[in-house]
Amino acid sequence: MGHQGAGDPQRRCVRALRTHRTGGRDSWRSQLxxxxxxxxxxxxxxxxxxxxxxxxxxxxxxxxxxxxxxxxxxxxxxxxxxxxxxxxxx
Incomplete structure (x- = not known):
């Protein structure tokens, strides 16, 4: 809670990438x-x-x-x- 630091959006992005590591990577790779x-x-x-x-x-x-x-x-x-x-x- 309280004030979020400048790095927090990056941390959320990394967490999201880790959470969807296999499926996300395959999805992006199929597009790119x-x-x-x-x-x-x-x-x-x-x-x-x-x-x-x-x-x-x-x-x-x-x-x-x-x-x-x-x-x-x-x-x-x-x-x-x-x-x-x-x-x-x-």
């Missing part, structure tokens, strides 16, 4: 195929550019694997970082 699912926005502290480079390597050998990012906006201004993310062929 094989995928990598990082949680969080595109930010330097999350290593998003490193993730993108790693995914590019993975994708060359496993072109059926998709990158699905679950996350949203941040309070910080990462426009330059995101622009680097969105540049084709960086």
């Amino acid at each position: 195929g094989r995928y990598v699912l990082p949680l969080g926005g595109i930010e330097p502290r999350k290593g998003s550019l490193d993730l993108l480079e790693a995914y590019a390597l993975l994708h060359t050998e496993h072109p059926d694997v998709r990158l699905v990012i679950a996350g949203g906006e941040t309070l910080f201004d990462f426009r330059d970082y995101r622009a680097h993310w969105e540049t084709p062929g960086r």
Whole structure:
């Protein structure tokens, strides 16, 4: 009870994923195929550019694997970082 901290929505999400681990995973996989699912926005502290480079390597050998990012906006201004993310062929 009382005030809920900022991490509580993430904890609820993780609990939900654990609760529906097998059925949920199969449902998502049937819709998306094989995928990598990082949680969080595109930010330097999350290593998003490193993730993108790693995914590019993975994708060359496993072109059926998709990158699905679950996350949203941040309070910080990462426009330059995101622009680097969105540049084709960086």
